[in-house]
Amino acid sequence: MATLTLTYTQPLNTSVQVGDTVCFVPTATSGEFTINSGSIIQVGTITTINNPTSNAPSIVCETNLNGSYNGQSHYTFFYKDNKVNLSSILGYYAEITLQNDTNIYAELHSVACDVFESSK
Numbered sequence: 001m002a003t004l005t006l007t008y009t010q011p012l013n014t015s016v017q018v019g020d021t022v023c024f025v026p027t028a029t030s031g032e033f034t035i036n037s038g039s040i041i042q043v044g045t046i047t048t049i050n051n052p053t054s055n056a057p058s059i060v061c062e063t064n065l066n067g068s069y070n071g072q073s074h075y076t077f078f079y080k081d082n083k084v085n086l087s088s089i090l091g092y093y094a095e096i097t098l099q100n101d102t103n104i105y106a107e108l109h110s111v112a113c114d115v116f117e118s119s120k
Contacts, residue, residue: 024074
């Protein structure tokens with residue numbers, strides 16, 4: 001599988017990580033607005049992230065796409081595999097405070113928490 005390096009001019013979102021899937025949508029300018037000018041294109045899976053907090057970060061993706069996509073007008077985004085990135089409250093102790101700060105009557109209909117024994 002080929003690799004593609006995408007270089008940016010702003011720091012990356014802090015939640016981007018290796019294993020995420022990168023996509024982009026080509027954009028165009030119409031008056032003062034940036035509009036979607038095509039379909040969502042799945043680029044590939046991130047294998048390397050270089051200098052994520054600098055003003056010149058780059059990501060390397062495994063991809064089946066041909067050509068270069070740097071310098072083109074497009075909106076890039078990523079998504080995570082929800083089989084791997086599910087989470088809930090971790091640890092042995094959790095506390096929550098619910099407070100009504102209004103002067104009118106309010107009713108709490110339900111509160112739920114997902115709890116399971118993860119270790120002994």
